[in-house]
Amino acid sequence: MTKVNPDHITGTITIAVLLQENGQYVCQISPSLSDFPREDMQCYGQTKEHAIAIALEKLADDYRRIAEERQNIDWETVKRSDSGEPIAKRYHVILHYERIAEEESKFEALHNTIMGNTVVENxxxxxxEIDPDIPIDPLMRLWD
Known part of the structure; x- marks a missing residue:
C-alpha cells in the first residue's frame, strides 16, 4: 500500500490573460492547490508576458513566505559540534527588489538601480535553510 504524504500538494494553477480596453493586460491566476492561502490574483502588465511575469512573481512570493515561516528558524541560533565549533548550514537566500524607474533609457534605469546598496537595503x-545536496541553481545576473 502506498504511503500518503501529508505534505503532498494537489491541484492546478489556471492562468488567464485578458486584453483591457486601454491596450494593457490583466493576468488572473486561479490556484486550486490544496495549501494555497488565498483566492484568485489579478495583476496588470504592459504586455501579456509582463502581466504573467508579475502574477507568477506574486505567487512565488506567497510560497517563499510560506516556506520560510514553516521552517520557524530562530535567526540567531548557532548549532555547535561536540567540540564547540559552529556548524555551517546551507541557505537559499532569495532577494527580490522592484521599483518604478523614470529614466532616459533602459540602460539608465538598470544602471541607476544597481548603484549603491539601495537594492539590498530595500x-x-x-x-x-536547505540540505547540502539539493540541486538548486541560483539565477544569474543578466551580464554574466
Missing part, C-alpha cells in the same frame, strides 16, 4: 529577502 529588497524583500527570504532565507530558507
Amino acid at each position: 529588497a524583500k529577502i527570504t532565507v530558507i
Whole structure:
C-alpha cells in the first residue's frame, strides 16, 4: 500500500490573460492547490508576458513566505559540534527588489538601480535553510 504524504500538494494553477480596453493586460491566476492561502490574483502588465511575469512573481512570493515561516528558524541560533565549533548550514537566500524607474533609457534605469546598496537595503529577502545536496541553481545576473 502506498504511503500518503501529508505534505503532498494537489491541484492546478489556471492562468488567464485578458486584453483591457486601454491596450494593457490583466493576468488572473486561479490556484486550486490544496495549501494555497488565498483566492484568485489579478495583476496588470504592459504586455501579456509582463502581466504573467508579475502574477507568477506574486505567487512565488506567497510560497517563499510560506516556506520560510514553516521552517520557524530562530535567526540567531548557532548549532555547535561536540567540540564547540559552529556548524555551517546551507541557505537559499532569495532577494527580490522592484521599483518604478523614470529614466532616459533602459540602460539608465538598470544602471541607476544597481548603484549603491539601495537594492539590498530595500529588497524583500527570504532565507530558507536547505540540505547540502539539493540541486538548486541560483539565477544569474543578466551580464554574466
